[in-house]
Structures are given as structure tokens and as C-alpha cells.
Amino acid sequence: MAAGGRETRSRAKTPAADDGDGSAFGDDGATEGKRLIVSPESAGADLARFLRVQCIHRREPTLQQLAGLSGVKLKRLRRFLENDPAERRSPSLAEALSIWAVLQAPAANASLGRIGLVAEADEAEGERLTHATADLFEAGAVLARIAADGVVDQDEADDADRAADAVIARALVFKAGARRARAR
Numbered sequence: 001m002a003a004g005g006r007e008t009r010s011r012a013k014t015p016a017a018d019d020g021d022g023s024a025f026g027d028d029g030a031t032e033g034k035r036l037i038v039s040p041e042s043a044g045a046d047l048a049r050f051l052r053v054q055c056i057h058r059r060e061p062t063l064q065q066l067a068g069l070s071g072v073k074l075k076r077l078r079r080f081l082e083n084d085p086a087e088r089r090s091p092s093l094a095e096a097l098s099i100w101a102v103l104q105a106p107a108a109n110a111s112l113g114r115i116g117l118v119a120e121a122d123e124a125e126g127e128r129l130t131h132a133t134a135d136l137f138e139a140g141a142v143l144a145r146i147a148a149d150g151v152v153d154q155d156e157a158d159d160a161d162r163a164a165d166a167v168i169a170r171a172l173v174f175k176a177g178a179r180r181a182r183a184r
Helices: 014-021 040-057 063-070 072-078 093-103 103-116 123-146 155-184
Strands: none
Touching: 040 063, 040 072, 040 093, 040 103, 063 072, 063 093, 063 155, 093 103, 093 155, 123 155
């Protein structure tokens, strides 16, 4: 018990969460004892193959540049590419999305192709920003409507979640653009 009679709880970190290998991402035990359709290892292997070609062989961008642009630590990127399976790590969803935001559709397709999906073909940056701006205004209008009475009602909760997620996703388009601009 903490001061004031409040109970405190601490969450123990698992080794996976401590070393950030991505296996703890979203791990709420819901898949315990079940086999995932796509294993973290195979999803990581798809992205690693793409990164080897793009960043090691073509050097467009280099791993160091990708780390700077994506926010994924260089050491983590190297762990994704590790040849020794005992040392190799799979990216978390956030890391994969950050890499995809920088490398765009070709990188996403390297992983999404495993499940029969294809990211949209890369569009001009101006067009991408225009679409992101329109989506931001649309999501902002939904949030403004919800906030008009100062309370998120139970029947507005799903709309609030979707609109907030849209704002975050579209804001990342601008963040990726800013990082690319700094790298030029």
C-alpha cells in the first residue's frame, strides 16, 4: 500500500521486454499455446531480406542513415540482420512501421506479401502530404464533434479511437517527410 491508502502495482518486465526483441509487443498471453499464422521470426526474416539488399548491398539508405531516419537504434537494426538465429531479433510492430515509413511501399511489400497484401505504389511526396492533410482535417473534425460537450460518451468511444489513430498515422507521414528532408 502506498501513502494515502492507495494500492500500488508494479509490472515485472519479461526478458523479452527488457531486450526489446519485439516478441513482447502486444503480448497479453492471448496467443499462448496457439500457433500464429505468421510467426515473428518469419515476418522478421522478410524484412531482414529486404534490409540486406536495400541497406547493405545498395546502401540506399545505409543502416546508419535508416537508424537516423526511422528512430530505430542502429544496434537493433543489426540484430534484425544477425546470421546466428540465437542472436537474431524480430522487429516490433512499431519498429517495422517506422522502417516502412522511411522506405515506403517496397519495404512494406517485403513483409505484407507473405499474407497477400500489397502497399500502395509510392506516390509523389506532395500528393502523399496532401492526402495526409485531408485525412488529418477529417479526423480532427470527428474529434472536435466528440469534444464539443467536453466528454467522450460511451457511444462516441469507437469513433474517438479511430479518429485518434488516424491523426497519429497521418502525423507520422509528416514526421517521415521531415526526417527525409533532413537527410537530403
